[in-house]
Amino acid sequence: MDNIVIPPEARTRVEQLAREYRGRKKELKFFDGNLWMGNPMQPELCLKWDVDDLLGYMDRYAIEGGIVTHTSAVKEDPCASNEEMLCRIKDCGRLWGGLVLTTDMPPGHTDWGAYLDGALARKARLVRLFPKSHGFSLERWCGGALLDAVNERRIPLVMWHMETNWSAIKTLCDTYPGLPVIIEGRPQKILYHSRFFYPLLEQCPNFHLELHNLNMYLGIEDIVARFGAQHLIFGSCMPFNDPNTSQMMVTDARIDEDARRLIAHENLKTLIKRIQLP
Amino acid sequence: MIVDSHMHLGMVAVQASVDKSIEAVMAHMDHLGIDISISTGSGLMFGRFEAGFEEAMQAYRRNGGRIVSCAYFNPHYGEESLKQVRRCLKHEAFVAIKIYPGVGIYANDERWDGAWRLASELAVPILTHSWWESDYNPVQRYSMPNLFERHIKAYPDVNLIFGHAGGRYEGHRVAADLARRYPNVYMDLSGDSYSFGLVEWLTGQAGADRVMFGSDLYMIDGRTVMGRILDADIPPDAKALILGENAARVFKLKRLPISWT
Numbered sequence: 001m002d003n004i005v006i007p008p009e010a011r012t013r014v015e016q017l018a019r020e021y022r023g024r025k026k027e028l029k030f031f032d033g034n035l036w037m038g039n040p041m042q043p044e045l046c047l048k049w050d051v052d053d054l055l056g057y058m059d060r061y062a063i064e065g066g067i068v069t070h071t072s073a074v075k076e077d078p079c080a081s082n083e084e085m086l087c088r089i090k091d092c093g094r095l096w097g098g099l100v101l102t103t104d105m106p107p108g109h110t111d112w113g114a115y116l117d118g119a120l121a122r123k124a125r126l127v128r129l130f131p132k133s134h135g136f137s138l139e140r141w142c143g144g145a146l147l148d149a150v151n152e153r154r155i156p157l158v159m160w161h162m163e164t165n166w167s168a169i170k171t172l173c174d175t176y177p178g179l180p181v182i183i184e185g186r187p188q189k190i191l192y193h194s195r196f197f198y199p200l201l202e203q204c205p206n207f208h209l210e211l212h213n214l215n216m217y218l219g220i221e222d223i224v225a226r227f228g229a230q231h232l233i234f235g236s237c238m239p240f241n242d243p244n245t246s247q248m249m250v251t252d253a254r255i256d257e258d259a260r261r262l263i264a265h266e267n268l269k270t271l272i273k274r275i276q277l278p
Numbered sequence: 279m280i281v282d283s284h285m286h287l288g289m290v291a292v293q294a295s296v297d298k299s300i301e302a303v304m305a306h307m308d309h310l311g312i313d314i315s316i317s318t319g320s321g322l323m324f325g326r327f328e329a330g331f332e333e334a335m336q337a338y339r340r341n342g343g344r345i346v347s348c349a350y351f352n353p354h355y356g357e358e359s360l361k362q363v364r365r366c367l368k369h370e371a372f373v374a375i376k377i378y379p380g381v382g383i384y385a386n387d388e389r390w391d392g393a394w395r396l397a398s399e400l401a402v403p404i405l406t407h408s409w410w411e412s413d414y415n416p417v418q419r420y421s422m423p424n425l426f427e428r429h430i431k432a433y434p435d436v437n438l439i440f441g442h443a444g445g446r447y448e449g450h451r452v453a454a455d456l457a458r459r460y461p462n463v464y465m466d467l468s469g470d471s472y473s474f475g476l477v478e479w480l481t482g483q484a485g486a487d488r489v490m491f492g493s494d495l496y497m498i499d500g501r502t503v504m505g506r507i508l509d510a511d512i513p514p515d516a517k518a519l520i521l522g523e524n525a526a527r528v529f530k531l532k533r534l535p536i537s538w539t
Contacts, residue, residue: 006526010279011518017311018508018517025509043447046474057474061509162414188414189470191497194294215470215502217495218296218306241472248505254309 024251025062031265032058032066032243033126033158034184034212034235035095037085041071046239051088051095054239058094061243063236064265065094067126073100074130079107086122096125096272098158103136103146112149117278125272126156126182132163138172147176153276156180156268158210162188166196173204180206180271182233185213194219201227208271211246211263212237220253220263229259233268281314281525282307282500284405284441284468284492287333287345288320298496300337300345306495307344310504313522314531315345318376318405320496322350327362338371346531348376348405351396353389360392367400373529374439378407380417385425394433403437403528405466408453409445418445423453430460437462437528439490442469443480450476457484464528467503467520468492477510477520486516490525 035058037051054068068089073081078100089095099119109115116124127150129138136142150157159169161183173181181204183190183197190197190213200207201223209223212235216222223232234250236243250264289298296302307315317337321330334347349366352359366372375397379385385406397404406426409418423444430438443465444453450471457463465480465488473479480489491507493500507520525531 006279006523010522011515013311014280014508014518014521015514018514021505021508044473045447045450045476045479189498191470192292198294213470213472215498216293216296217298217493217497217499218302219499222296237472239474242474242476242506244505244509245472245502248501248508249499251505252310252501 021248021251022062025247028251028260028264030063030234030247031268032063032236032238033182033233033268034210034237035066035068036071036238036240037068037088038071038081040240041075044240049239051092055092055094057238061236061238061247063238063243065096067096067098069098069100069128074133078102082119082124086119086124089123096123098126098128099124100128100130101146102134103143112146113152116149116153116155120153120155120275120277125275126158128158130160130163138164138168147172151176151179154178154180154274156182156271158182158184160184160186161190161193162186166193166200169207170200170204173200173207177206180208182208182210184210184235184237185215186237189213189215191216198226201231207231208233208267210235211249212241215245215249220249221255224253224255224259229255229262230267232263234264279313279522279526280311280491281316281522281531282312282493282495283316283439283490283525283529284466285315285317285495285500286320286323287317287337287496288330289496290320293497300333300340303495304341304344310500312500313344314526316348316373316405316525316529317345318348318350322347323376323378331366334366335369335371343532346371346373346529348372348374350376351393352381353383353387353392354381356389356392360396363393363396367402370532373531374403374405376405379420379425380407382417382420384420385422386428390429394429394436397436398433401435403439405439405441408440408442408449410447410449412446423449423456427456430456430463434460434462437464439464439466439528441466441492442471442494443467443476443489445469445471447473450480454480454483457488464488464490464524466490466492467507468494469498470502472502472506477506478512481510481512481516481520486512486519487524489520490528491521
C-alpha cells in the first residue's frame with residue numbers, strides 16, 4: 001500500500017481549527033491566578049519578564065486579567081519583592097497581586113492583620129506559601145498566627161503540591177473551612193495524585209485545583225462530572241509556561257458552557273469578591 | 279490532517295482510571311479532530327505481550343486503521359524482545375519501535391543495538407522517551423538526548439523521534455541541536471514540556487519539518503499540546519507539518535482516515 005497522499009484541504013482545515021480556537025479563547029475572558037514577573041527562577045526559553053512584557057503576553061494569548069507574583073519573592077527577599085510587585089501593578093487595571101509570605105513577620109510590622117490589610121488595600125488578592133523551600137510548617141505551633149490572619153480575611157491561599165503533602169492540605173482545609181485553598185502542580189504535574197485529591201474534592205468545599213499543570217487525560221471532564229466545576233481555577237504559570245496548555249483544556253472540554261465560564265474566570269473572581277477587605 | 283504521534287492505550291496503576299477504553303479514546307480523537315493516533319500500549323510495555331498485541335490489533339481493526347501501534351523493545355529481554363518486535367512489525371497495524379531507556383539502561387548502551395539494527399532492516403522509525411536530569415525522577419538520566427548520538431550516527435537510515443523533545447530546558451537544547459545536525463532526528467511535543475515559546479523555539483532551531491504533535495494520552499490530555507501548536511507564532515504550513523504531515527511521512531502511514539476514503 002502506498003503512503004498517504006495528504007489532500008490540500010488538510011492544510012485549510014488546520015488554519016480553520018486555529019482560527020476557531022483563538023475565537024473560543026477570546027469569548028471565555030480568561031482570568032489567570034498564576035502569572036509571574038521578575039526573573040526566571042531557572043533557565044527558561046522566555047527571557048522577558050517585566051510587567052509590561054506580561055501585559056503584552058496577556059493581550060497576545062487572550063487573558064483579560066490576573067494575579068501576578070514576583071519570582072524573587074520565592075528565591076530571594078519575599079517582603080521586598082512583594083513590595084516591588086505591588087508598586088508595579090499599582091496603576092494597572094488588569095493585574096492584582098500575589099504575596100509570598102513566610103512565618104517571619106515582615107520588617108516594621110507587629111501583627112499579621114495590619115500587614116495584610118495594608119497589602120489588600122494595595123491590590124494584593126492572594127497569598128502563596130512555600131513551606132518546604134522556606135522551611136516552616138503549616139501546623140499551628142509554627143504557622144498558626146499567619147494562617148489565622150489569612151483565614152480571617154478569606155484571602156485565597158495558594159501552594160505548590162510539592163511544597164507540602166496531601167495530608168497537610170486536608171488538615172488545613174478542615175482547620176480553616178472558610179479559607180479557599182488552591183493547589184498548583186509545580187514543579188511536578190498533578191497527574192499521579194488523583195487518589196489523594198479526589199477525596200479532597202469530595203470532602204472539602206474550600207479545596208481547589210489550579211489548571212496549568214493539572215493535565216490528566218479527560219481530567220476536567222471527570223472532575224466536573226463528579227464534583228462540579230467550582231473547584232477548578234484557571235491559571236497559566238506564564239511566562240514559565242505557554243498559557244495554551246491550560247486554555248485549550250477549558251475551551252475544548254466536553255462540559256457545559258456554565259462550567260466552562262466558571263473555570264475560565266468566574267471561580268477565581270468569586271473567591272476574590274469574598275475577601276474581607278479592610 | 280492531525281496525527282497524534284505519541285500516545286498509549288491501556289493504563290498505568292499509579293494513575294486512577296477514567297474511561298480509557300478504545301471507544302473512549304476514539305471519541306476523544308473525534309472531538310479533537312485527530313485522524314490517526316500512534317500508540318504504544320501498556321500491555322506491550324509492561325510485560326503482558328499477548329494482551330498488548332491483541333489490544334493493538336483490535337484498536338487497528340475496529341477503527342479503520344485510525345489507531346496504529348509501536349512495537350516495544352526491552353533490552354533486558356534481548357532476543358526474546360526482538361522476536362516480539364518482529365512479530366508485531368509483520369502487521370500493518372504496527373509502524374515503529376518504541377524504546378524507553380528509563381528501564382535502567384543508558385541510551386548509549388550496546389544493549390540497544392538490536393533495536394537499531396532491526397529498525398534499519400525493517401525500515402521503521404524508533405520512537406524513544408527522552409528527558410533530562412530530574413530532582414524527583416532519577417531514572418530520567420538514562421534518556422538524555424546526548425546519549426543517543428552514537429546510534430544516530432551509526433544508523434543514518436533510521437529516523438529517531440525524541441519523545442517529549444528532551445523533556446526540559448537543557449534536554450530541549452540538546453535534542454534540537456541533534457535534530458539540526460542529523461537529518462534522521464525528530465522531536466515530538468508530547469508530555470508536560472510546556473515552556474513558554476517552546477513550539478516556536480524548536481521550530482526555529484530545527485525546522486517545522488522536525489517537530490510533531492503528540493499527546494502522551496492515556497496519561498496526559500492532548501489538548502495541552504494541541505492548543506500550543508494551533509496558537510503558535512509560526513506559519514500555517516508549519517502548523518500543518520507539526521500537527522500531522524511530518525508524522526504521516528516519518529511513520530510511513532499507509533491508510534487514510536476512514537472519513538477520507
